[in-house]
Amino acid sequence: MSTLIVQLPAQPRLAAQQAEPATLGEPADVAFAFSADGSHVTRQGRAAVAELPQAQQVVAVLAPADVGWHHAMLPKAPASRMRQALAGVLEEALLEDESELHLALAPGASAGSLGWIAALNKPWLAGQLARLEASGLTVDRVVPAWVPEGPPAGHVYEDDKGLQLAWRDEQGPLCLPLDSPATRALLARQPADVSIAWSASPGGAAEAARLAGAPVASQSDTEFLQQAARSGWNLRQFDLAAQRRGQRAFNEALANALHDPSWRWVRGGLVLLLVLQLVGANVWAWQQRSALAQRKQAMNTLLQTTFPQVRGVIDAPLQMQKEIDLLRTASGKPGDGDLETLMYAAQAAWPASRGPANGLQFENGRLTLESPGWSPPETETFRNQLLAMGLDAETSANGPIVTRAKPGSRPPASAGGVTGATGTAGARPGGATGAAGGSPGLPPGAAPNAQRPAGVGESGPMQMRQPVGMLPQPGGKPAGPVMRPMGGPEPKPGDDEDEE
Structure with a gap:
């Protein structure tokens, strides 16, 4: 990470009453040291503030005489009130007005223990920082030259x-x-x-x-600046703290990850991982496309093998369902959404607390039972029973509407005892068993009242608003099954003969 170390000019001691402290003693140029990697100095010397090189980290070094030091017991105060607490601790030791001083704590200082407190002229330091930042530099740290x-x-x-x-x-x-x-x-x-x-x-x-009393090796100004910058001090605290510290820390970490030589293996590993991810994603996508094509071809083959009359395959599942529906219709068996199936399931799931329905309507696989005033528990019980049969119920003002269950619908874990119209019934009293192929029917030898919920058909038959017409056969018999109102009595043997 590139680092720029700037030596701030010494604070003037004279004429402080005639001029603003922030503008006193500002030379035309300042001493600096620039390191491209943060360790080795690549440029040094003196330059105007506007001509200083840009760097990812800027450190300003104060002259040794510009900082005063106090050793005192640090107050136990929250971070938001620590500045005022420090001023109270040093009240008798300060020679200047407290508002004109900037105070800072040593690195790692903890409340309730002895520690060093740095004090320096606040307007002058704020002016120096503003002067540097006006040229586009962001001063990250201010360090003392002598600690x-x-x-x-x-x-x-x-x-x-x-x-x-x-x-x-x-x-x-x-x-x-x-x-x-x-x-x-x-x-x-x-x-x-x-x-x-x-x-x-x-x-x-x-x-x-x-x-x-012995030779002393001289230390260049650049070495002195580097030594000061390596300390852990940072006097930019409290109201002079650098703004957007989190963003700068992120930028510094990102710059280290992108340019620091010690991170080269990490960068190489990330690039390799990205390449492997791209290659693996493409291989996985190719395998998925191949598997999908094989499954589609298998479905097409199954359709044309089962139904040879189908020539062109456009949507194999839909075409197969249509062919199955045609076969079922030709054999005279009701489907999942036909009137007989829906009526039979509604009778099996009808709550015992409900009386007979006032009427019904059937249209496009929707059976509406006119029975207003359902309570939420009755509606929930009715719907749970239907879900176990593969059907569903919608709530309306006139009464429930029985339809086929949507894909993905599941009966609750507690709903048991009744299966679909094509399966068997459970232990629910009055449960029904469908005939083969899903057509409704009654168990052999069962009494009529045992096959309907309590209250259904006891006070009167269910009326049909749209009667289903049937073609008569010679002799007056209907061509289809004899329909009876829901909840009505079972037909007795010989009733047809009597009608004839």
Whole structure:
């Protein structure tokens, strides 16, 4: 991931009352270091803010003297109120107005424990961030150049005021002019057995060697910036926190996955997996098409073998059903949607709490029974019984409408005892057994009243609004089966002879 490290100019200490702090001491250019992979510097030097290279991550480094440090017990407060709680803890230690200060916690700081708190001028820092972001850069982190963690150390560097000493010991960090009584007093009271890690910028290496009593390797400005950027600090907290952190984190993770060399095996594996998925999907689709074609050919062969008179096959299942219906009609057997089947099933499923129906209508496989005022339990029981026979019931204002069940309809688990008109009946009292081929019939030797639900046909016969006409035979007999009203009495042997 490409990284741009920018050295922010030192905060001005003079003329603070005559000018806005955010605009003081802004040089025409700033020091920077650019790394294409986040590890090795590929560009460095000084450039105007508008000419800085674009990078996926931007880190701004503060001068050592621009940050003040306080070691205190961190308050136990929620994240939304932590800023105000910190101001209350440091109220007596702050030299400036609390609203003019920006406070930040150390990495991993936890409430209720001792921790370091960074304090710096808020208007000046906000102005520097606005200056960088106005050029199109998004500053992800702001880090201090000199941090309180670590063993005792001293760093000699040079700024526009001369040589400075950045010092760190168990008391914390501080910055002092190198040639000052405070610096000499600080170094004089250091125990002789304490080991101090010395470092210096190129301009301060000689003075650092004099203070250390041994040669000190100089550290370039770029190395100093890299060392600061590697710390875990980020002073962009509370009201100066970077916006859209989640999106930037996602972009950084995506950039790492796409460009980081350590992710090359993952990228290769994903590409291979995608290729295998595409190949596998095409192979599976070819197999499915082949199996579908074989099944279609088998259906066509079955149709033409069973019904040789069918020449052209357009829709094998539909054509086979039509041929079966023709054979059934020619043999005189009722179908699943014929009047006899629907009437027989309605009689078998008729609730015991209902009286006889007032009338019926039949049209296109729909049998309407005129019996208004059904309660929900009666309707549910009636429908469950019909579903077990392969039929269904719709609710209407006049009464239930019996039709063939739609594909996918299933009787409830509790609905038992009655099967379809072509099957056998269960243990329900008065259950009926259909004749072969689905035509209705009564069990041999059964009494008439045992074959109908209680209340059906007891107070009067069911009337037909559209009587079914039948062709008479010689002698006055009907050509088809003798129809009787639902719930009416069974015909007695010899009734036909009497009519003749």
